[in-house]
Structures are given as structure tokens and as C-alpha cells.
Amino acid sequence: MPEVTVDPLTRIEGLGRIRLEVEDGALKDLKFQIMVAPRFYEYLLTGKPVEEAPRISQRICGICYTSHHLVSVKAIEDAWGVEPPETAVLLRRAMNAGGFVTSHSLHNAFLALPDLVDLPANARNFVALLGKYPDLGKIAVKIHAYGNKVVEATGGRVVHVVTSVPGGQTSGLSEQRRDELVEEGASTRGTCPTASSTRGWRPTSWASSTGWTTTSTTAIAGSSPATGRSWLGSDPTTT
């Protein structure tokens, strides 16, 4: 029975491999193994002062760390029956949004996008993407950098933050910095690809070679052509 092993899986966070068995041209079995060693956070958090949880648990993942940081703090506040002040909640939401932007732009641009655009199979990576579609690559970097700025302004630093403690935030955000971020956010959004500018990098050849349709891509790229807004700027509640 033919067997195919992909080891290591690439353009993912962490280490992994898959092994698949093929019989009569059909997939018979597929095994996926996570090769990152357990790091035993369940144990190493046990017995620690509770305010260590937001510090330690975010080290589970260097991509979605803001989520781990904020969830830890919320869990403590729930356990204690503590309500953080409104300003702290708003700062945390901004931090979460910044984390969302960095995490998703990183995944999209550096990990997934090379598969979705028209690149040869032996060069599906961000460097090749940047070579063929430099504008797209630069926009991706710009979005990622903007998310980082929001996280840094609200979390104190990037890739692991320090500001959320049980009951509130340890630092605020000046009006000036807030306004700068709002302004930069609007201009970053303005540079995002629109339905017409993305036509050049639709995965036509890849999609046709695998029998997939481009429906989903069309939906993303053209979600709001009538309004002329970029797809990233479209409000999910109204579409």
C-alpha cells in the first residue's frame, strides 16, 4: 500500500508531520502527529501565585499570546468576582484587536497566502510571494506591523505583553497615541487590496488544477464591490 509521509509539515506554527496511506487511488488512512514536545503548562502553573497565570500562560503561543494573557486575567477576575474598570476593558479590547490583526495577518501572509496565489509548487513561500507580488507582500508586512503597534501601545511590548493584571491594566494609553493609532489604522486599511486590485493574484491556476472553484476567493475579494470598500474594511455585522 503506497504511503506518503510529509515530515516536517512546513509553514505552520510548531512542529508536525502527516502520514497518509493510499489504496486504489483513494485515501485509506491519515495520521497527523504534533511533534512539539509537551511543555507541561498544566503542571508548571499549579501552585503559582495566581497573577503569574497571565505572565506564564501566554508563553504557550508566540502568535496568539494576547488571547492567553487576557483569558488568564479574565479567569482570575471571574474567580474573584472582580469587575475591571471600563477603561481597562476598552484597553484590553484594543489589545485583543491588535493581537487579532498581527496573528491573522501573520498566518495569512507568511503561512497560508503562498498556497493561495499563483506560485510554483517548489517556491510557495513568502520570499517568492514578495518577488512575484511585491505590493501584496508589502501590504501584508504593513498590516502586521500595524497590529504590533496596537499591541505594543496597549500591552507594553510585542510578543508577550505585561499590562493586564487582575482588576485592571497597569498602564493607560495617551490620547495622542490613541489618535495616532486610529489615524494609522485608517490609512493601513486604505492600502488593503480591493476587489479590482486583487484580480491579478487570484488562485486561478492552482484552483483549476485541483478542481477547486474560486468561489470562496471571489467572496472574499469581492465581498463589497458595490460599496467600493476594501474587503478588510467591510463590517462583518453588515455583510
Place this chain on the structure above:
Amino acid sequence: MVKLLLAGLAGDSGCQVAMLALHETLLDIISANELVFAPTLIDAKEIPEGVDVAIVEGGIRDDHEEHIIREIREKSGVLIALGACACFGGIPGLANLRCGDDLMNMVYADHKGTIKGTIPRHLEITAEQRALHQYVKVDFIIPGCPPEVTDIAHVITSLLSGQAPQLSRTQVCDDCPRERLGEYSTVLKRIHEEVPDPDRCLLEQGFLCVGPATRGGCGAPCPKAGNICEGCRGPCEEVSDQGLAMMDALTALSSQIADDFTLQRYTGMFHRFSYADSKISRLARRDK
């Protein structure tokens, strides 16, 4: 053109994300050189011979990772340990108070949150989380959790231009703008118990900031953002054990602090990132 390798072991990929924050500088480095193996960025499956500079994030926690780091070392001219896990074991080193097999049972079978757990058998866990240099020779370290973008750029660009990189020899306090008056709180405080004075040294106010025992050069972003230094950059240049240096500083400061002082409770606070590579863990290992 230099052949570059970028790999992640027992860590959280945060160092590689921090590298991405170099943005244009990173793109310049990658396009001016040749990235030959980097599972997070490119699809190469084999570690090629003749790597010039290998940058490795994460510590060693299983036989698979031990195998990878030995192979990388064998095939690389220069090996850089990137981040606290690779340099000192990092946060996962805090699990070293128990041995690997116990931990597997505890987390995958006996843990409160586990229902009908199965212990994964495809990995052979090592007894402890270790730093890279505990297995192979490491040429340069870029400490921090995450490492500072400026340090990453400095080390890589220095090496590429044939110069030896220099890490900061200061302590975090040297970068910290908070004022020290030499007057200390007689009680220890937890960060949520009191809003600290924004202009005064956190340690003087009774918050356990590990800045005095931690390598500077980061610009002290955490005390600037109102929280303690967690110690992610490991011991200062002239300090061999970060936690012991911190305990030494504390006991010298005030005997009153020692009232509520037990090593077990505070191990993680002084050695958050460097326990696996600490003198204390070596003593504990000898006792096992």
C-alpha cells in the same frame, strides 16, 4: 551569500514572530542571503549540509528535538540560540521540579481537566527541559522572551559582516527610568494589591521586580508599562545564577522580607526563564 537556517524546537515560535517584526530588515537579510531550511517560512524538508548560520529557537524536551539540534550543530558553522528557551530553558523549565514521566502521567492521564486521557507515545520525553548549550556548543545567544528586535538585527548583521556581536552588559535597572531612593517597603506586595507609584522603583515599593538580576539592553519596557521585570533576558553578564543573585539582593536588603520566604514558592519568580540552566536545578538534579 550566506546560507541561513531558522528552526523552532520546544518553545512557542514567539522568537520567530519577533524576528518577523524586523519587517523590511528581515526581508533585506533573507533576500541578500539564502534561507536553506526554515519550516515556518519555506518548504525545505531536509537540513542541508554546509549551513553557515543556524538560528534556533526553543529548548530541548524530547528525543526528536535532541536529534534535530545535534543534526543542526553538525551541519552548521555558527549556531545562535534565539530566545529564553534556547538560551536557558525558558518558562517550560519551570516544569523541571518533576521528572518527565511523572509529568506525562500527570498532564495526560491524571490531570483534573483530563477525561479518559491517553499518553502520547510517539515522543520520547526527556527527563527535563534543557537549553541548547546543555546538548551542543552554542556560539552566540540572543536572550529574551521574546528577544529584542534590535538584538536580533545586531547579532545577525554583525555575523554577516564578519564581526563578533556584543550583548548588553548592563542590568535592566540601568534602562529603567523609575527613581530609586534607597528606601524599601518592609512588606512584599503582589501587583494587584496596590497601584504602584509610577515614578518610583517597583522593588523599593515591595513588588518583586527581577530587574537587578536580569541582563539589560531591552529598554525596560515592562517597568515602563507599570509591571515588574519578569527576568526574561536571563542573568546579567557577570552573574552565573539569576535567581540566586536576586535572592542575594533581597536578603541583603531587608531581613523582614525573609519572614514569608520559602524557596519552593518563589523558585518560579526568580528563575522564571532560567531555572533549567540554574545552579539550584543542578543541585536538585544531584538529589534525584
